[in-house]
Amino acid sequence: MKNFLLITSIILISRISVIAQVEVELFEDQINHTINKNIYGHFAEHLGRCIYDGFYVGEDNTTIPHKNGVRLDVIEALRDLEIPVLRWPGGCFADTYHWKDGVGPKNKRPTIVNQWWGGVVEDNSFGTHDFLNMCEVLGAEPYLAANVGSGTVKELADWVQYVNHDGISPMAKWRKENGRDKPWNVKYWGVGNEMWGCGGNMTPEYYANLYKQYATFMVDWSNSAGLYRIASGASDNDYHWTEIMMRDIPKHLIEAIALHSYAVIDWNDKGSATAFNESQYFTTMERALNMETLVTKHSAIMDKYDPEKEIALFVDEWGGWYNVEEGTNPGFLYQQNTMRDAMIAGTTLNIFNNHADRVKMANLAQTINVLQAVLLTKEEKLVLTPTYHVMNMYKVHQDAKLIPVSLNNNTSYEMGGKSLPAVSVSASLNDKGEVHISLVNIHVTKSVKVDLLLTDLKAKSITGQILSSDHLQDHNTFDNPSKISQVSFSSFKKRKEKLEVSIPQASVIVLKIK
Incomplete structure (x- = not known):
């Protein structure tokens, strides 16, 4: 049976009042390449x-x-x-x-x-x-x-x-x-x-x-x-x-x-x-x-x-x-x-x-x-x-070993008649048996609610880090060098085989599952 993770995200897309669903499968049985x-x-x-x-x-x-x-x-x-x-x-x-x-x-x-x-x-x-x-x-x-x-x-x-x-x-x-x-x-x-x-x-x-x-x-x-x-x-x-x-x-x-x-x-x-x-x-x-x-x-x-x-x-x-x-x-x-x-x-x-x-x-x-x-x-x-x-x-x-991903029905970030996929993802498996999943939400105003289904993955512990800020224009300066820095991420809840995750707008998250 193939191992996979299923990420389901339901958000209201900016400018269009439509519920969209994002699904991401991770195929652990199809690992063939190493991320150099x-x-x-x-x-x-x-x-x-x-x-x-x-x-x-x-x-x-x-x-x-x-x-x-x-x-x-x-x-x-x-x-x-x-x-x-x-x-x-x-x-x-x-x-x-x-x-x-x-x-x-x-x-x-x-x-x-x-x-x-x-x-x-x-x-x-x-x-x-x-x-x-x-x-x-x-x-x-x-x-x-x-x-x-x-x-x-x-x-x-x-x-x-x-x-x-x-x-x-x-x-x-x-x-x-x-x-x-x-x-x-x-x-x-x-x-x-x-x-x-x-x-x-x-x-x-x-x-x-x-x-x-x-x-x-x-x-x-x-x-x-x-x-x-x-x-x-x-x-x-x-x-x-x-x-x-x-x-x-x-x-x-x-x-x-x-x-x-x-x-x-x-x-x-x-x-x-x-x-x-x-x-x-x-x-x-x-x-x-x-x-x-x-x-x-x-x-x-x-x-x-x-x-x-x-x-x-x-x-x-x-x-x-x-x-x-x-x-x-x-x-x-x-x-x-x-x-x-x-x-x-x-x-x-x-x-x-x-x-x-x-x-x-x-x-x-x-x-x-x-x-x-x-x-x-x-x-x-x-x-x-x-x-x-x-x-x-x-x-x-x-x-680490690349875990192939399949991302379907990605929610859109739209402007001026153009559309971009809001969610980006990649995943890997290291030699310690740890799975790392990196997620990016490029949407400016909408957070992403994620259901991460851990069907065949034995998740004994789950931790995360996030990089985010109040405004896209925010940056670190010599007077304030720590305005933006990675911090622990815990906006998720484990419910049996499902992990509910909230990805804020314009943020980067890396999850570690072991």
Whole structure:
């Protein structure tokens, strides 16, 4: 007999006085895939105050506690978040970055003009050793994005040898001279970034040929090093790009293909991060929920050429993108983080979880002080954003077994003649036998009454956490850093095999059943 959970939700839909029913079945007898922990990855670009003044405050800083220049409060927060992988140094910056400028004595490193982000001059004081050593401290796998747009094949091949070679070689010798004896054994390598845009404005056919050249010289023919070579993938719904990558690149030269998609209201006017109305919120969520369509359609193209699903899909840039905060550098992309961002994070992560058969990594853009950041810093202060708390709640899904879900008759969140599903859900089973169910209600005004039927699930104990606030525009500030945080959730009643749950409007809930 199949195990399943049945969620029945009866609410009055906003603007339509109709009773709607939501049913969600969880099929424990159909578990086939693991939710790769790297779906909960992050992205750190040399952009604005993400690296400098975010992660890195310098080794000579005497006012902010640090380890080798990396803020200790950042280390603590990200270790608590259990971040599995961190992508660096870009982004668009990657295809202007020459890694050899960032190694060796810091007082001898050349400067660089960050032509993409604000035109600021950087001193290359944060380079390969700093990043890879920091990843070791964080317990995160590094993901290096290589320079294809303005670099060379030899430059990338040398970088692979520098960080990974454990024998006698010119680059290994140089690494040891620079203070690192053993290699870092970096697994994940992006072969360029956004080659359709800031990486070189290339056609997919041209880039596919260029990719093959770079990938060939990264490792030997058998790829005995076990590298994950990641092709620069499509933007949003450019399905032709994915088609060409899958058609033209042989399987022995590629392990993953990327996808970038942001929840943007309008690229010409992205709107305020905090002073937005419900219509703007609705449009943002429409864009965020479109990730389901994007992942489904790109995966279908990949299935044509790779039915065994040997090539992974990495959504290595995603998140909300708004206008910068007033008075900040437009090139620094600094924005606040509200409950709207929590809705984006919760629904998007549910989508990735449910596509665990193909999606093996995702990298939120970006970690600190840029776009949909999980951390904000100001001098000695640090703020955990609502997005941080969602990812902290969801970390229970990392490397757990995906429980397939079937959601029928989802109630609608409607506006302007458009309709969005109000409820989002994913579920997993960990190696302790615990089931975790993550639920999101994106509706602004209506709570959801849920009947959770525990038919074949032996629920000895049930606990929960919730993230919510009075207004979607609410956010944490340096003066009030704890306005929004995850708290215990107990708005449920157990009645035999049924659990009655109330999900407030605009909230994220994670239940643990064991």
